[in-house]
Amino acid sequence: xxxxxxxxxxxxxxxxxxxxxxxxxxxxxxxxxxxxxxxxxxxxxxxxxxxxxxxxxxxxxxxxxxxxxxxxxxxxxxxxxxxxxxxxxxxxxxxxxxxxxxxxxxxxxxxxxxxxxxxxxxxxxxxxxxxxxxxxxxxxxxxxxxxxxxxxxxxxxxxxxxxxxxxxxxxxxxxxxxxxxxxxxxxxxxxxxxxxxxxxxxxxxxxxxxxxxxxxxxxxxxxxxxxxxxxxxxxxxxxxxxxxxxxxxxxxxxxxxxxxxxxxxxxxxxxxxxxxxxxxxxxxxxxxxxxxxxxxxxxxxxxxxxxxxxxxxxxxxxxxxxxxxxxxxxxxxxxxxxxxxxxxxxxxxxxxxxxxxxxxxxxxxxxxxxxxxxxxxxxxxxxxxxxxxxxxxxxxxxxxxxxxxxxxxxxxx
Amino acid sequence: xxxxxxxxxxxxxxxxxxxxxxxxxxxxxxxxxxxxxxxxxxxxxxxxxxxxxxxxxxxxxxxxxxxxxxxxxxxxxxxxxxxxxxxxxxxxxxxxxxxxxxxxxxxxxxxxxxxxxxxxxxxxxxxxxxxxxxxxxxxxxxxxxxxxxxxxxxxxxxxxxxxxxxxxxxxxxxxxxxxxxxxxxxxxxxxxxxxxxxxxxxxxxxxxxxxxxxxxxxxxxxxxxxxxxxxxxxxxxxxxxxxxxxxxxxxxxxxxxxxxxxxxxxxxxxxxxxxxxxxxxxxxxxxxxxxxxxxxxxxxxxxxxxxxxxxxxxxxxxxxxxxxxxxxxxxxxxxxxxxxxx
Numbered sequence: 001x002x003x004x005x006x007x008x009x010x011x012x013x014x015x016x017x018x019x020x021x022x023x024x025x026x027x028x029x030x031x032x033x034x035x036x037x038x039x040x041x042x043x044x045x046x047x048x049x050x051x052x053x054x055x056x057x058x059x060x061x062x063x064x065x066x067x068x069x070x071x072x073x074x075x076x077x078x079x080x081x082x083x084x085x086x087x088x089x090x091x092x093x094x095x096x097x098x099x100x101x102x103x104x105x106x107x108x109x110x111x112x113x114x115x116x117x118x119x120x121x122x123x124x125x126x127x128x129x130x131x132x133x134x135x136x137x138x139x140x141x142x143x144x145x146x147x148x149x150x151x152x153x154x155x156x157x158x159x160x161x162x163x164x165x166x167x168x169x170x171x172x173x174x175x176x177x178x179x180x181x182x183x184x185x186x187x188x189x190x191x192x193x194x195x196x197x198x199x200x201x202x203x204x205x206x207x208x209x210x211x212x213x214x215x216x217x218x219x220x221x222x223x224x225x226x227x228x229x230x231x232x233x234x235x236x237x238x239x240x241x242x243x244x245x246x247x248x249x250x251x252x253x254x255x256x257x258x259x260x261x262x263x264x265x266x267x268x269x270x271x272x273x274x275x276x277x278x279x280x281x282x283x284x285x286x287x288x289x290x291x292x293x294x295x296x297x298x299x300x301x302x303x304x305x306x307x308x309x310x311x312x313x314x315x316x317x318x319x320x321x322x323x324x325x326x327x328x329x330x331x332x333x334x335x336x337x338x339x340x341x342x343x344x345x346x347x348x349x350x351x352x353x354x355x356x357x358x359x360x361x362x363x364x365x366x367x368x369x370x371x372x373x374x375x376x377x378x379x380x381x382x383x384x385x386x387x388x389x390x391x392x393x394x395x396x397x398x399x400x401x402x403x404x405x406x407x408x409x410x411x412x413x
Numbered sequence: 414x415x416x417x418x419x420x421x422x423x424x425x426x427x428x429x430x431x432x433x434x435x436x437x438x439x440x441x442x443x444x445x446x447x448x449x450x451x452x453x454x455x456x457x458x459x460x461x462x463x464x465x466x467x468x469x470x471x472x473x474x475x476x477x478x479x480x481x482x483x484x485x486x487x488x489x490x491x492x493x494x495x496x497x498x499x500x501x502x503x504x505x506x507x508x509x510x511x512x513x514x515x516x517x518x519x520x521x522x523x524x525x526x527x528x529x530x531x532x533x534x535x536x537x538x539x540x541x542x543x544x545x546x547x548x549x550x551x552x553x554x555x556x557x558x559x560x561x562x563x564x565x566x567x568x569x570x571x572x573x574x575x576x577x578x579x580x581x582x583x584x585x586x587x588x589x590x591x592x593x594x595x596x597x598x599x600x601x602x603x604x605x606x607x608x609x610x611x612x613x614x615x616x617x618x619x620x621x622x623x624x625x626x627x628x629x630x631x632x633x634x635x636x637x638x639x640x641x642x643x644x645x646x647x648x649x650x651x652x653x654x655x656x657x658x659x660x661x662x663x664x665x666x667x668x669x670x671x672x673x674x675x676x677x678x679x680x681x682x683x684x685x686x687x688x689x690x691x692x693x694x695x696x697x698x699x700x701x702x703x704x705x706x707x708x709x710x711x712x713x714x715x716x717x718x719x720x721x722x723x724x725x726x727x728x729x730x731x732x733x734x735x736x737x738x739x740x741x742x743x744x745x746x747x748x749x750x751x752x753x754x755x
Contacts (some may be wrong), residue, residue, distance in 0.1 A: 071571075071572045071575055071576075072571050072572060072575050072587075073574075073575050073578075073585070073587045074587070075586045075587050075588065075589075082579075083572075083575035083576070083579060084579075152598075155598075155599060155602040155603075155604040156602050160602075160603030160604070161603075162548075162549070162603065182602060182603060182604050183561060183604055183605075267559070268558065268559040268560075269549075269557075269559045269560040269561060269606050270559055270560075270561060270586070272559070279604065357566075357589075357591065358591075360566075360588050360589045360590055362589065366566070366589065370500060370566060370567065370589075371566055371567060371571065371589070373500075374499065374500050374503070374566070374567035375567070375571075375572065376527075377503060377507075377523075377524075377527060377528040379504055
């Protein structure tokens with residue numbers, strides 16, 4: 001060791017062990033190696049401790065319980081499920097509920113955030129101050145408290161279904177179609193009287209496919225119009241074609257399949273028929289939206305303010321009105337600043353949706369991490385699965401948003 | 414030099430590891446060393462376990478905790494009450510955060526065998542019932558088709574409910590709730606038509622309502638819910654101590670030993686040999702448990718015998734007004750039957 005010489009670098013002198021600590025060429029590597037070893041030891045120690053303790057307690061890690069029948073019911077299910085279904089299916093019901101509320105909340109939070117962020121920069125004193133108040137109040141109170149406040153107010157203020165009963169009921173339905181109760185909002189549900197497929201799901205896929213076709217066609221038309229504009233300087237009027245492309249195909253399809261609406265009606269203890277949007281879903285959705293919306297508003301404001309005033313002034317000099325300046329000049333550039341932190345906010349919404357259990361919303365934390373964990377006692381397995389789920393979904397959101405970020409990024413040549 | 418320091422650190426780490434792995438210290442020794450019994454109870458169910466206006470935990474389950482603390486530590490107040498929800502209770506017990514759980518927990522096969530717990534006995538024979546508001550007009554649980562039902566999540570009642578409605582070919586909508594207090598709020602706001610849990614819990618909850626007479630318990634009892642204290646698998650001596658403390662409370666009622674006459678009965682050996690063995694004036698039962706001779710005497714003095722605990726916390730004189738029913742002594746047509754003390 002002491003007489004080892006380097007074969008590759010003739011200028012390097014004899015290598016001594018002390019050089020690992022004294023020589024700047026090696027020192028950082030040495031410390032990194034030591035840190036890595038310590039980290040590995042710590043992880044090994046923790047893992048070993050877990051395995052040993054589990055063995056001492058006579059427990060083993062097994063995922064077989066997922067195939068057993070769950071035995072409990074879930075109030076909101078996007079796929080078929082009953083108490084005889086497996087724990088795995090209950091977990092999937094929970095996963096879909098998590099995705100549903102996260103998706104809805106991401107959309108509305110973005111809308112709230114953009115509106116509030118833009119209005120906060122308004123020249124109108126009242127509007128901008130109102131938006132400041134919104135942002136400061138909502139982002140400075142924990143989201144769990146918002147969820148509980150909204151849910152409690154909903155259950156306490158809205159009428160119970162039995163208030164709709166009797167000859168002179170205390171509460172009546174809006175337009176005889178919508179019922180707002182403390183258990184949720186009941187709205188008319190669409191169904192087909194002459195469906196093309198036996199399964200309702202396939203019919204809706206068909207509708208979505210037609211809409212996707214319309215989207216494709218309108219995009220093609222817009223591209224053609226841009227082409228014409230670039231050649232001749234005049235953009236052909238296309239809005240009525242676009243409108244027709246959106247309405248006619250899907251309208252025809254719905255007519256063929258005989259679209260009808262099922263109106264909710266009070267039967268027995270509850271309203272039946274139509275679509276029920278549960279109180280827990282509303283509270284969770286709304287709370288996540290306004291809470292995260294306040295953060296997004298600040299991002300949007302930062303993004304807009306990051307665009308130099310010269311851009312606005314130049315646009316004004318070209319004769320663009322303030323609204324068009326915002327939409328065509330400022331916002332497209334501001335997106336580059338807005339999107340990276342927006343990714344974190346979307347991730348936060350998804351993770352914060354695990355507070356659902358506070359209002360009895362059956363998300364994956366409530367089904368897999370709550371009832372299943374409790375009824376089977378498989379805590380470690382359930383928590384591992386939960387971690388894997390949230391990690392996967394967060395990484396997917398991240399990848400998707402980074403992809404979008406690349407597409408709006410400033411192209412440098 | 415560096416190397417030896419590193420090896421030294423490694424050695425320390427591995428010693429720490431082996432110390433953390435070995436959990437062979439008995440629960441009894443841990444409790445004695447700590448000077449306090451960690452007892453898991455509910456987050457608050459009046460009559461069974463709830464803090465009173467002064468922050469003192471009171472109730473029927475609390476009584477069991479205090480009796481064990483009195484038997485083991487000689488002080489009925491040397492208890493750290495750890496509030497647990499239906500979801501957290503088993504993790505708390507399995508992890509060693511609590512020494513015993515006295516939280517109206519139903520004794521079931523899978524909890525006993527699969528979750529590796531030891532139910533030491535039954536302190537309340539219960540069954541699952543339904544509470545509805547009177548103006549709902551329902552007189553039987555069979556009329557609840559389509560109802561919205563508030564239910565505490567992570568309990569056996571959750572599974573019984575699913576079974577009951579399936580067996581009767583009815584539909585319902587569950588509203589999962591974490592604690593009794595939340596369930597009460599939801600039920601009173603009319604967010605659910607029905608609240609279901611153990612009948613004793615329903616009676617206790619109803620007693621706290623502003624107008625208890627506006628709510629009724631439906632006659633159907635849809636399950637057997639034998640509630641009792643439990644401990645972890647693996648420390649049989651500790652299980653014995655908790656089991657026989659509970660039995661001592663039950664046997665004391667049967668033998669007529671009350672907190673009023675125990676001083677007199679325990680002073681010297683009397684005519685009834687079983688009372689003598691129970692109170693330690695004869696025989697060495699306490700020694701066999703690893704305790705002193707007066708363990709049971711202290712346990713009974715902590716809050717009275719089983720009947721006194723029942724009457725004081727949930728009996729007919731209290732707002733909860735539960736009849737003894739199945740929980741009467743076997744000599745009076747009930748199911749309470751303590752094995753002999755000999």
